[in-house]
Amino acid sequence: MTGPHDELATDTYLGPLIETHGRLTIEPADGFFQRFVTSILRQQVSMASAAATRERLFEAVDVTPAGIRQADDEVLRDAGLSRQKTRYVNNVAWAFEQRGWSKTYFEGMDDDAVRAELTDVTGVGTWTANMQLLFSLGREDVFPVGDLGVRKGMQTLFDADLTRAEMVDEANRWRPYRSFATLYLWRIEEDIAESVAEVVGE
Template structure:
């Protein structure tokens, strides 16, 4: 985390105390974007514990590469805990990477282009694309308004009742954290941990 990001967010009237409590945060680019995208799909709509269990099984039983995912029998992926739908989704991602999507091409794109490229893959939505931008490409100014943890964090830091803020209001509040909205998001998640 840059000194500018830390100072800006530390002096924010809503995030300042959380920033002080948790100190500087880091965004580290992933060395294997394919693997991380598969993990994001596994994590969709699951508790942290359930997702970790399924993720561990997949990594134990399958080579998590485009070729490895496509070569794995569906029954093996299902036995790991993936639903039939998620088996299709991880295979769609594998096919996209075999068809030319790559870490290099994604890193060269701006945020909007990454979201467009990823959401063309069936099973990858805007939330997953934004998580990819933050946790795989380490982009500093992404605000995942679609995330429930972000909503709960904003409710806590703005001291409002559950569901009192619209997505538009959340995005508007987050504008004050530009160009460090990814870091602000990390702090919002810490607020509800």
């Protein structure tokens, strides 16, 4: 029985990357909510800024749905969250509490259904939803073309200035294991690999 690496290793583009980096795996995070919050902190800011905010936030409050909801907004702001992101993490905490979000909750849903529910909450966009599918739920066929690192990796790998639509078309060659392909795309350039390490909490 073949697995994702056996399938992808025969690909002209990914094969050499798999040989270089070995078998990269997708391991769902234990701390679903904490991973979710980290993804929100990473929205539209530098790696260094997000890392500093994450460290201050995790020291200042108990990063659980109840802990975030009970924390005064000023405490979150002092940790480095903008007014907007303070609202976003509270929205997500509310969803975990009121909707019962958990790995078990999403188990029976396909990827599109998960994205639809996650992005129904203000502050959760497609990129953040895809990060949860990949790193919190361990889904195997996620291709986050909205991610800058993925797009950089695709352009380098294919040596072409591709549109997002063209990238999606090219990535179809890696179905149903596009999540694994994404892991290798992120490792094509060192600066991308370092940024992803912060997103996934490595």
